[in-house]
């Protein structure tokens with residue numbers, strides 16, 4: 077097992093990529109804190125982990141709420157004595173063309189995707205510094221690398237995460253903490269469920285591997301970056317997109 081006893085907090089673990097990651101990490105021996113704003117889906121992820129014989133618990137968390145995050149980190153340390161891995165996977169979209177985008181849409185997407193990640197990192201870093209080790213993985217996107225019409229808020233957040241990842245890789249490396257990002261391509265999850273068939277087909281055509289991504293494609297990238305096999309990987313942005321962004 078690649079993650080034996082590694083205590084891992086996964087935000088947005090109730091659905092899509094986060095859920096697949098929680099299941100994979102539990103299978104690989106991690107103790108998984110299933111952190112999600114959605115109690116129902118988070119509870120379902122946890123139930124599946126338990127059914128498969130894995131270890132973990134559900135923590136209700138809105139990543140834009142700094143008090144809730146502090147509590148989640150405190151509880152995890154109280155329960156398991158350490159935090160080895162934080163995966164900042166929670167994310168949302170609220171799309172609109174620039175002239176139509178409301179301030180609320182801008183603020184919410186920045187608050188969850190960008191500031192939410194900062195909030196979680198700031199809360200966990202003290203624990204990891206005291207341990208002398210830790211792994212932080214942020215979730216960017218091809219949209220953060222290339223931009224996308226109708227997603228100025230999301231693109232800004234996901235591009236911002238790349239700057240945050242590189243800065244913290246420099247700041248925290250000497251403390252034994254690795255900080256990396258994954259930039260998923262187009263992945264079939266509830267987040268992308270409303271995309272019209274025509275757009276999906278066009279996306280496939282543009283992708284050198286001629287398929288869309290699955291949640292497990294990203295879960296395996298998170299697994300690699302979290303594992304000791306990646307212990308010299310720091311400040312990287314790993315594209316997992318079938319070659320869409322080359």
Ligand code: NAP
Pocket residue numbers: 087088089090091092093094111112113114117137138139140164165166167168188192215216217218259260261262263264265266267268
């Ligand atoms: P998803 O299926 O919508 O799952 C996201 C999960 O995060 C949901 O359980 C959601 O709860 C939860 N969540 C939303 N707001 C939250 C908050 N404030 N605090 C904590 N949890 C919150 O999305 P996904 O496709 O798996 O995406 C996972 C990550 O990958 C996101 O960061 C996304 O931006 C990124 N990504 C996805 C794709 C893609 O093509 N799918 C591509 C590039 C990057 P609710 O269900 O209640 O909203």
